[in-house]
Amino acid sequence: MVNQHDPRVLRTRQLIREAFRELLRKKDFDSITINDIAQKATINRATFYAHYEDKYALLEEITEQAFSDRIPDQVLNARDFTDEICDGLIMMTYNYIMDFYRICRMDSKPIASLVDEKIKQLLQQSIENILRRGNLHLMEDSHTKIISAMTASAIYGAAHAWLTVGENDGTDLLVGFVRPYVMNGLGLPKVP
Amino acid sequence: MVNQHDPRVLRTRQLIREAFRELLRKKDFDSITINDIAQKATINRATFYAHYEDKYALLEEITEQAFSDRIPDQVLNARDFTDEICDGLIMMTYNYIMDFYRICRMDSKPIASLVDEKIKQLLQQSIENILRRGNLHLMEDSHTKIISAMTASAIYGAAHAWLTVGENDGTDLLVGFVRPYVMNGLGLPKVP
DNA sequence: CAAAATGTGTCGTCTATGCAACGTTCCGCT
DNA sequence: AGCGGAACGTTGCATAGACGACACATTTTG
Incomplete structure (x- = not known):
């Protein structure tokens, strides 16, 4: 779907992971929304779905x-x-x-x-x-x-x-x- | 040239500025190349020129x-x-x-x-x-x-x-x- | 000095991301 | 039950950014 070696992809995934880790320290998993992740990662919500099926895949x-x-x-x-x-x-x-x-x-x-x-x-x-x-x-x-x-x-x-x-x-x-x-x-x- | 309100633009400029500040602490201005900045900012060299005329404009x-x-x-x-x-x-x-x-x-x-x-x-x-x-x-x-x-x-x-x-x-x-x-x-x- | 290497600035092409809109599901409220 | 908001997941389109190539200038090397 997306080219794993494109530096934009690497950066975006890094941003998503880091945002998610930070959120996990404050909120419990269930109450974290995709919107929360996208906002903290400074990416668009639709972009999240270009990389992960849902937040469970991200957690994994x-x-x-x-x-x-x-x-x-x-x-x-x-x-x-x-x-x-x-x-x-x-x-x-x-x-x-x-x-x-x-x-x-x-x-x-x-x-x-x-x-x-x-x-x-x-x-x-x-x-x-x-x-x-x-x-x-x-x-x-x-x-x-x-x-x-x-x-x-x-x-x-x-x-x-x-x-x-x-x-x-x-x-x-x-x-x-x-x-x-x-x-x-x-x-x-x-x-x- | 680029839309100043696009979040991608804001993020890229932030990355460039931060990379440049870090580089300035280690190397003197003259020996910093556009390549150095682009690498540390994790952007492409051509992208730098989409935002700044040269490193002098960035310094300014x-x-x-x-x-x-x-x-x-x-x-x-x-x-x-x-x-x-x-x-x-x-x-x-x-x-x-x-x-x-x-x-x-x-x-x-x-x-x-x-x-x-x-x-x-x-x-x-x-x-x-x-x-x-x-x-x-x-x-x-x-x-x-x-x-x-x-x-x-x-x-x-x-x-x-x-x-x-x-x-x-x-x-x-x-x-x-x-x-x-x-x-x-x-x-x-x-x-x- | 010549040749090689490195840096600069620009261009055209392709892709990842932003955005707005949509229908869906779920849940709290009256 | 019915309503309204919020989150979900998807889509088409516009655009920022990645990439490779190029000509040229400057520096390094031998």
Whole structure:
């Protein structure tokens, strides 16, 4: 529809994202209108629709972007799912969820689930990439996918629960719970 | 050529001005290219020429804008050229010149003179407006202009010299010199 | 000195954005 | 129930801006 490399497009999308982020700090998602976004971004309302189907698509994009930006190089380049990598993923996930929920009051369930789904998906993809690059590269595709999905879900679920129960005295305990669980689960299909 | 009220125009000009201000803090005016400005403003080089004839016109505009922004309401609304107003103009002028010369190293003479000329012109206009609104409104137009020009030149010249001799221990002394001089000069044609 | 590189200013073409208008849906109000 | 406003999502048209090319001037390099 629009040329992704046109500098006007890049600038407009940047303006929209930034406007949306600012609005999320003041108003809850549901009460933000397309008009609000367009005004703060100094673009026309119709232009918004040239770039995003609706504000849910926009939320999805900034969620993905923000999470991706937090993935450390260590994880991106990892060729083995080590304890350190595991710890990194757990802490990153927890911190991200915490920040996101704190900054934007996620009042409506459908929104929260959209964000949650996106994070889990990115987490799974990260894990999958590591496994493919690493010593498990000979595994079947479907196995890798399932294992990644399980691991991502476990990490995400734990981090989310940790936030819900309100144990905000650090992530050490959380890591202590999750890492053995995950690493043990991953250890089972390992080729000896 | 371009519609001054189109939001795209406003945004582009804002981007250009901001880019130029940032560049002036790092490089001297002469070594700033149109390309530099366009890149930092994230616009195309040709677009620059749709808004400004060259970088001198741009410098003129931001000079004028920055100076105008500093004129206090007290001066804008004054109906009499009082001591307080006089003091305000002197200090504002001195501070502006000081800031401008400190931030942008004004190495080449033609540039400095361009800026100086602009400031003097704005100063003169401010004074003229006050006199017209005030008790001297019955003066002939040409007289008002000449008196304003003299006063503006005096104030500007003194502020500039004050900066050159390096007396940077405050503006009190400067005001002490200039105000009596100016107010006395203005007093002569006063209708008793 | 010649040649290459960089900057300037302008032009024609194409596209992204602004704008105004439209019908729709939703929601609060009487 | 009916009304009115507000937000939504879409459309056609006008125009600002992106791009590449160009001729020319200036600076840099060898």
